[in-house]
Amino acid sequence: MFKNLIAKNRSYRRFHGDVNITKETLLSLVDYARLSASGANKQPLRYIVSCEKKVNDTIYPTLGWAGYLQDWSGPEEGERPSAYIIMLQDKDNKMIGGADHGIAAQSILLGAVDCSLGGCIIGNIKREALSAALAIPDQYEILLVIAIGKPKEEVVINEIHVGEDIKYWRDESQVHHVPKYKLADLVLNYK
Secondary structure: OHHHHHHHHEEOEOOOOOOOOOOHHHHHHHHHHOOOOOOOHHEEEEEEEOOOOOHHHHHHHHEEOOOOOOOOOOOOOOOOOOEEEEEEEOOOOOOOOHHHHHHHHHHHHHHHHHHHOEEEEEEOOHHHHHHHHHHOOEEEEEEEEEEEEEEOOOOOEEEEOOOOOOOOOOOOOOOEEEEEOOOOOOOOOOO
């Protein structure tokens, strides 16, 4: 069951724009992150949540969506996320080891999948523009933006060997393909 949850947790980039997400749902997802591991238990992460169209429309243009899909600039109106979680770091309480945000983001996305939602971790952010647009205090550094919504696209995993092309792609039916190395190629003492 857990493996299925992991496999369904893909980077979704197109959503049913008419499916609303409540602030309570976003707060429950952030609560999963809050309960997750934190290096030296410093708990340096802070969050801004948005499920309001006006705020979402301010966030959207500050994001880059899919580096390997050169002919696609991001989801069109009607396919954009219904919500965002902006992950920040308190500059006065920096994380130890640099893993907290990855752990927290994975917890958020697994929680989203468990709620029949999906998301995408976005690191390609116009940080200064987003900070200014949302009046984020200088004390906080933007680490990631997590787009959340009801997935509209199908994402499939294609197993490949190390050395084969890792770039994700879309086929003629707009199915999103994600190459993943075979387990035997990743574990050095597999046999």
